[in-house]
Amino acid sequence: MKRQRKKKFSIKKTLRLVIPLLFIILGIVLFINKDNLHTYYLTKTTGYDELTITTIKDNNLNTAILNKKYSKTLESIINSEYFNSEYLDEYLDIEYHDKDNFLSNIDALLTLGYTSNDINLIYNKLNDTSINIIINNTYLKDLSTIINLSYFKEDNLERYLKYINSNDFDSETAIIYVNIGLDNDYYSNVSSIEDPDDILVLVNKYHKLSADYIPSDLETINSKYQWYGRSNQLRKDARLAFEEMCEAATKDNIYIYAGSGYRSYATQLTLYNNYVKRDGFAAAETYSARASYSEHQTGLAMDIANKTDFISEGDKEYEWLINNSYKYGFILRYPKDKEKITGYMYEEWHYRYVGIDTAKAVYDSGLTYDEFVAKS
Numbered sequence: 001m002k003r004q005r006k007k008k009f010s011i012k013k014t015l016r017l018v019i020p021l022l023f024i025i026l027g028i029v030l031f032i033n034k035d036n037l038h039t040y041y042l043t044k045t046t047g048y049d050e051l052t053i054t055t056i057k058d059n060n061l062n063t064a065i066l067n068k069k070y071s072k073t074l075e076s077i078i079n080s081e082y083f084n085s086e087y088l089d090e091y092l093d094i095e096y097h098d099k100d101n102f103l104s105n106i107d108a109l110l111t112l113g114y115t116s117n118d119i120n121l122i123y124n125k126l127n128d129t130s131i132n133i134i135i136n137n138t139y140l141k142d143l144s145t146i147i148n149l150s151y152f153k154e155d156n157l158e159r160y161l162k163y164i165n166s167n168d169f170d171s172e173t174a175i176i177y178v179n180i181g182l183d184n185d186y187y188s189n190v191s192s193i194e195d196p197d198d199i200l201v202l203v204n205k206y207h208k209l210s211a212d213y214i215p216s217d218l219e220t221i222n223s224k225y226q227w228y229g230r231s232n233q234l235r236k237d238a239r240l241a242f243e244e245m246c247e248a249a250t251k252d253n254i255y256i257y258a259g260s261g262y263r264s265y266a267t268q269l270t271l272y273n274n275y276v277k278r279d280g281f282a283a284a285e286t287y288s289a290r291a292s293y294s295e296h297q298t299g300l301a302m303d304i305a306n307k308t309d310f311i312s313e314g315d316k317e318y319e320w321l322i323n324n325s326y327k328y329g330f331i332l333r334y335p336k337d338k339e340k341i342t343g344y345m346y347e348e349w350h351y352r353y354v355g356i357d358t359a360k361a362v363y364d365s366g367l368t369y370d371e372f373v374a375k376s
C-alpha cells in the first residue's frame, strides 16, 4: 500500500514537469517553422503554389494578395523576368491566356500605358499579329474605344494607328477615313468590285469596276423625262424610281430630267480623256472619274437637269431634290465640303440610286455614301 501511493505521487510529479516542457519544445518548433506554416496557410487560402507564395513574401506583397482572387497571370509572371511589383493590381485583373509571349507581351503593353481592361480586350478580340502591331506602336489612349467600334476592321489596325498618329482627326473619324481608304492616295490601294450588280455597290477612287462590266437590266427612261431628246438608261429599279420621282416633282410644279445616266467604260474613257485635254489633268481629276471608277457605269447614277442646265444650288429643282430624292431611293452623291472624302468636287446634279431604305438612312445620317459604307 505504501509503495503504491508513493509511485502514484511520483507519476503526477513527472507529468507536471514534462507537460510544460513539451509545450515549450512545441513552441520552439512552431517558432522556428512559423515561416513554413505561414506559407502553408497562404498556399491553402490563396491558391498560389509554394514558389509563388515565397516570391510574394520576398516582395512583401502578402497583404496585397491575401483577400484577392487567385490570378494565374500573377502566378505566371511573378516567377519570371517580367515581374514588376508596380503592376500587381493589373496582373490580378488580367485574364490569363496560354499563348506564346503572353508574359513579355503584357509587360510591353503595361509599360506602354495600357490598363488591364485594355489588355483583356486586346487579348479577347485581336490576333497575335495585331498584338505585335500595338506593341510596336506608341500608346493610343482610345485603343479600347476603337476596338469596340462596330466598324473596326482588324486588318486595318496598322493603318489606323499610323493615320491617327499623323493626323488631327479624332480616332473615330480616323477609323472611318481609313476604312474608306483615305490614308492612301486616290487610285492607290484599289480593290476590284466583286458584286457590281449589288444595288448598294460602292464605286469610288478606291473601288473599281471591271472594264467589261455592263449591267444586264439597263432600260431607257421614258422620253418625257429625257433632257432634250436624249436616250439615257438606268438599271430597271433605278429607272422606275427615277420616273416616279420625276412624276412626283411635276405635281409640285418641279420639272427635272435625265441629263446623263448609264455610261459604258468606253464612253467614260473618252469623256475623261477629253476633259483632261480641255482642262488639264489636275482639274479633270476633281470632277471626272477615270474609266472603271465611274458610278455611271453601274447604271445607278443620274446627272439631273432642269429645263436649262444641270441642277445647281439655288435652283428650285435643287431644293426639291435635296428634300425629296431619298423618298424615291436617290442620294446626292458628292455633297458640298466633302470633296476630300468623296474625291470629287461638289456635284449638285449627280444622284445615285441605292433604294429607299438606304437612301433614307444615308439622308438621316448626314454622311456621304463613302462614310456610310465605311461605318457599316
Ligand SMILES: [Zn+2]
Pocket: 296, 301, 302, 303, 350, 351
Ligand atoms: Zn455624274
